[in-house]
Amino acid sequence: MERFAKRNSIALYRRALDLFTHFRQGAGLEKIALITGGAKRLGRDICLSLAKEGFDIALHYHTSTDAAEQTRKEIKGLGRRCFIIQSNLNEPVLHSELIDAVYHHFGNLTLLINNASIFKKLDFKHTSPMDFDQNVMLHMKAPFFLSQAFSKKCQKGAIINMLDTRVDQYKTEHFVYTLSKKSLKEMTLLLAKTLAPDIRVNGICPGAILPPENQGEQYLEQLAQKTPMKHPGHVQDILSALLYLTRSNYVNGEILYVDGGERLT
Numbered sequence: 001m002e003r004f005a006k007r008n009s010i011a012l013y014r015r016a017l018d019l020f021t022h023f024r025q026g027a028g029l030e031k032i033a034l035i036t037g038g039a040k041r042l043g044r045d046i047c048l049s050l051a052k053e054g055f056d057i058a059l060h061y062h063t064s065t066d067a068a069e070q071t072r073k074e075i076k077g078l079g080r081r082c083f084i085i086q087s088n089l090n091e092p093v094l095h096s097e098l099i100d101a102v103y104h105h106f107g108n109l110t111l112l113i114n115n116a117s118i119f120k121k122l123d124f125k126h127t128s129p130m131d132f133d134q135n136v137m138l139h140m141k142a143p144f145f146l147s148q149a150f151s152k153k154c155q156k157g158a159i160i161n162m163l164d165t166r167v168d169q170y171k172t173e174h175f176v177y178t179l180s181k182k183s184l185k186e187m188t189l190l191l192a193k194t195l196a197p198d199i200r201v202n203g204i205c206p207g208a209i210l211p212p213e214n215q216g217e218q219y220l221e222q223l224a225q226k227t228p229m230k231h232p233g234h235v236q237d238i239l240s241a242l243l244y245l246t247r248s249n250y251v252n253g254e255i256l257y258v259d260g261g262e263r264l265t
């Protein structure tokens with residue numbers, strides 16, 4: 001009899017916990033974000049900016065172990081929880097396992113930022129099948145299946161895809177990068193329609209913000225001279241766009257260009 005009462009009260013407690021979690025998710029009170037490629041550069045700044053905004057962070061990275069650990073320390077220094085996950089999104093991984101790992105750790109996930117990327121100068125004629133696969137896996141397949149797994153679990157949340165102002169241009173020197181980011185833009189819009197009203201899906205198109213890792217500031221300055229604003233943008237410009245999309249309850253299917261008007265050239 002005593003054992004029966006104990007089992008009953010555990011069941012009641014679990015039910016209450018479920019209801020509480022359901023309420024918090026529905027009311028959008030929980031703030032837990034997964035950022036792919038979050039160890040350094042823009043990904044790191046996105047993690048820190050979201051941590052300051054009150055998000056607990058699931059930081060995904062591929063090779064930058066030390067940088068991921070350093071970013072984790074900084075996030076914890078801001079008083080937020082941080083869970084690190086390593087994986088190569090170019091391998092035939094089960095993307096749902098990544099989402100499951102975050103749910104297992106935090107019990108919830110409310111924001112997915114598809115940020116991981118490669119940016120290789122490659123024209124059409126020199127693009128190998130492997131280059132093609134890597135770009136498509138990273139810029140399309142991973143966002144597709146991470147979004148799918150996220151949408152199956154999340155009751156109220158948002159997805160932000162990091163695109164590029166090139167999605168509306170026809171520059172050909174990064175052919176397969178541009179092609180795969182153009183596809184990601186279309187996926188963003190299709191998903192905004194598919195996943196509403198529970199999940200909002202938006203995109204950000206940076207212009208000249210950070211030089212590629214093998215280039216210096218001069219690369220950016222030269223690029224920026226060809227844009228209407230004639231100077232590069234700041235990381236803070238991207239973070240402002242990100243926070244705008246994150247804070248909104250209504251913006252859906254929006255592509256924000258943070259490019260100084262580069263897409264118009």
Ligand SMILES: NC(=O)c1ccc[n+]([C@@H]2O[C@H](COP(=O)([O-])OP(=O)(O)OC[C@H]3O[C@@H](n4cnc5c(N)ncnc54)[C@H](OP(=O)(O)O)[C@@H]3O)[C@@H](O)[C@H]2O)c1
Pocket residue numbers: 036037038039040041042043061062063064065087088089090091114115116117118119138162163164165205206207208209210211
């Ligand atoms: N920088 C700019 O000015 C600019 C301009 C236009 C668009 N964007 C877009 O904004 C986003 C952030 O830009 P960024 O320049 O900071 O990006 P990035 O440095 O080119 O890449 C971000 C991260 O992607 C991860 N990544 C690469 N290959 C991976 C793989 N196979 N599996 C898993 N992760 C992988 C890397 O993680 P590890 O370091 O851990 O290996 C890397 O740190 C990107 O989507 C980019 O396309 C940026």
